[in-house]
Amino acid sequence: MIVATGITRTFAGRGGRRSTPVHALRQVDLTIPDGGAVSFIGESGCGKTTLGRILCGLEGFDGGELTIDGQPVSRLRERQRAPLFRRIQMIHQDPYSALNPTRTIANILGDPLALRARQLGKPDDWIAGRRAELLGLVGLDPGYVLPRYPHMLSGGMRQRVVIARALxxxxxxxVADEAVSMIDVSLRLGILRLLRDLRSELGISLLFITHDVATARYVGQDGELYVIYRGAVVEHGSTDTVIQRPVHPYSQCLLSAIPVLRGIEEPGPDRLIPLAPLEERVEPPGCLFRPRCPFARDDCAGRQPPLGRLGGTEQEHACRYPQNREVVAVPAANA
Amino acid sequence: MTAHLTAAEQRTRPAGVAVSDLTVAFPAGGRELPAVSHVSLDLTPGKITGLVGESGSGKSTLALALMNAVPKPGLVTSGSVHIDGIGNVLSLTGSGLRRVRGPGIGYVFQASQNSLNPLKTVGKQLLDLGRSHGEKNLRGLLRRARELIEDMGLDAVRVLSSYQHELSGGMRQRVGIVFALLLNAQVLVLDEPTTALDMLSQASVLEIIKRVHRDLGLTTLVISHDLGVVGELADRTVVMYAGRVVEEGETQGILRDPRHPYTRGLLAAMPRITGDLELARALPGRPPDLLTIPRAGCVFRERCPLAMPVCADSEPPDTLSGGRRFACFAAAGSAGATSAGHAETEAAS
Structure with a gap:
């Protein structure tokens, strides 16, 4: 289980000493239960990728604490951290650059397995067996892919190799960060289903980072969804609740932006758009979403509301005036 | 026949584009491999046409052929592209082509958000565009650029004096559209206009495309791998697979009742935000590339749940049924529709 409390990450801004710092993450709390599915959604630059990288140990944090299986990371030495972060593996967005083009798939999988064999005290012939087993698990034919180089495989196959390597x-x-956005559409669902199956069959928990809410729903319908805006969680609850009954206007804008398949779907009656594009350089007082919020009131400029269940909502949210709005597309009547 | 109309008169009526029997081939290993194979297609004047396909379907090659800009070693081996007021673009060369690219067809390239010159401000690059097309009235050009930029909800003064890195992805995409429209193009082609954008920027770029299309009276072609984008924007939808048009028709009809098994498969493979997730089905197999496109028979048969013996022998002809065109033996059998050897019958009706 991974528990993050009050995670903060600030980057120095562009422009030297006079620049304003960029708040990539602001006091983020989250939990990834064993075998659970957690999704982060938000627009580009909201901090969802930084958060994923921190959870993988690829990035440090300035404040708060990350606890992996009961061990607080910031109190551990580098050498003690490594085996902890080994338990958390990342699937990158781009399967075209995630694999070494000069090595065959047999090598790409064989090298980490050789290391693993030494760790576990297994004989050398265990490697080939395990390699075939992993490829079977991700739906690839070992006879076909093992002698090949990455460029000889399709994007979907490459992403399966990347997943096998992580396993x-x-x-x-x-941790899957936009793991299907570069894959051909007809192959995406196969990768998403694979991630789902790995979770149900091997009990691996899944952190799914995306701007595409529909894929987050597919992978973790029974899981939890965090909506992240400018480094802060603005809504968090069960995936179904947040998608079907969002209460924060930012979540509602995100859900409204999903293209509607006219003919079989109709736009939700309350579909809305933000008033303005994101101005990253401006730090408004009070609620960070206020300048873009269609429902902002004067007192939203006051203190930023903390994440809570104001108004007795099922999910946590950070809005002073939570209101359920029907923004998600609905099946068309004549379909 | 519209050739002698003045530019102002042409603005009042959108131009149509007729692609007929277009084949674009790439030589490889002594053979010519067709990336686009005998494609016939009309862009209805004043409408938005959506072109859907996966990587390797030939959609970008087809779009580049509209400007006679197929990259070498690609070669147009058959067909024509007729644009109202211009004629057959494929027979043009040199300065004739220069008058088509920009003033005739505005093209927003794939990843155009990364195709600005990083060393020059947007304003300088817009002026370069005008000069390279012999535009004398640069002041007027800048005025038009300012109007277009403001139409897109951006601050014109800021954008014109900005370098590429100072603009966000969504802003750069909009600047790409400004470039395409600066020379008063009548036909706008957008290749994957929202691919690298997040949902909110995508939604606002889609709104802008709808608006400029309507306000400027354009004929628009939007290329995307995403049925959602096309479903949101397009009046008509064309589905391409392995260099062929496999289905074409009115967008809502195609989404409601897709006829070709590939269109059905694509639609079923989209995770949706509402409804039963377990209905989502992955398409088996993978899209072919130039080398693996089946040489005979239906190009989709290896992934097709409805494949029959005949599919391996000959390529399915176009079937026309209620304003819809599709190329599938199985769907034609169940439709009981008239089979037409060629799409020209539909174009004539």
Whole structure:
């Protein structure tokens, strides 16, 4: 289980000493339960990728604490951290650059497995067996892919190889950051289904980072969804609740932006758009979403509302005036 | 026949584009491999046409052929592209082509958000565009640029004096559209206009495309791998697979009742925000590339749940049924529709 409390990450802004710092993450709390599915959604630059990288140990944090299986990361030495972060593996967005083009798939999977064999005290012939087993698990034919180089495989196959490679070290958590956005549409669902199956069959928990709410729903319908805006969680609850009954206007804008398949769907009656584009350089007082919020009132400029269940909502949210709005597309009557 | 109309008169009526029997081939290993194979297609004047396909379907090659700009070593081996007021673009060369690219067809390239010159401000690049097309009235050009930029909800003064890195992805995409429209194009082609954008920027770019299309009276072609984008924007939808048009028709009709098994498969493979997730089905197999496109028979048969013996022998002809065109033996059998050897019958009706 991964528990993050009050995670803060600030980057120095552009322009030297006079620049304003960029708040990538502001006091983020989250929990990834064993075998659970958690999704982060938000627009580009909201901090969802930074958060994923921190959870994988690829990035440090300035404040708060990250606890992996009961061990607080910031109190551990580098050498003690490594085996902890080994349990958390990342699936990158781009399967075209995530694999070494000069090595065959046999090598790409064989090397980490050789290391793993030494760790586990297994004989050398265990490697080939395990390699075939992992490829079977991700739906690839070992006879076909093992002698090949990455460029000889389709994007979907490459992403399966990337997933197989992540599985070589027996992870407990997979972090998938926009893992299907570069894959052909007809192959995407196969990868999403694979991630779902790995969770149900191996009990691997899944952290799914995306701007595409529909794929987050597919992968983790029974899981939890965090809506992140400018580094802060603005809505969090069960995936179904947040998608079907969002109460924060930012979540509602995100859900409204999903293209409507006219003919079989109709736009939700309350579909809305933000008043203005994101101005990253401006830090408004009070609620960060206020300048773009169609429902902002004067006192929204006051204190930023903390994440809570104001108004007795099922999910947590950070809005002073939570209101349920029907923004998600609905099946068309004549379909 | 519209050739002698003045530019102002042409603005009042959108131009149509007729692609007929277009084949674009790439030589490889002593053979010519067709990326686009005998495609016939009309862009209805004043309408938005959506072109859907996966990587390798030939959609970008087809779009580039509209400007006679197929990259070498690609070669147009058959067909024509007729644009109202211009004629057959494929027979043009040199300065004739220069008058088509920009003033005739405005093209927003794939990843155009990364195709600005990083060393020059947007304003300088817009002026370069005008000069390279012999535009004398640069002041007027800048005025038009300012209007277009403001139409897109951006601050014109800021954008014109900005370098590429100072603009967000969504802003750069809008600047790409400004470039395409600066020379008063009548036909706008957008290749994957929202691919690298997040949902909110995508939604606002889609709104802008709808608006400029309507306000400027354009004929628009939007290329996307995403049925959602096309479903949101397009009046008509064309589905391409392995260099062929496999289905074409009115967008809502196609989404409601797709006829070709590939269109059905694509639609079923989209995770949706409402409804039963377990209905989502992955398409088996993978899209072919130039080398693996089946040489005979239906190009989709290896992934097709309805494949029959005949599909391996000959390529399915176009079937026309209620304003819809599709190329599938199985769907034609169940439709009981008239089979037409060629799409020209539909174009004539």
């Amino acid at each position: 070589t070290v027996d992870p407990e958590v997979l």
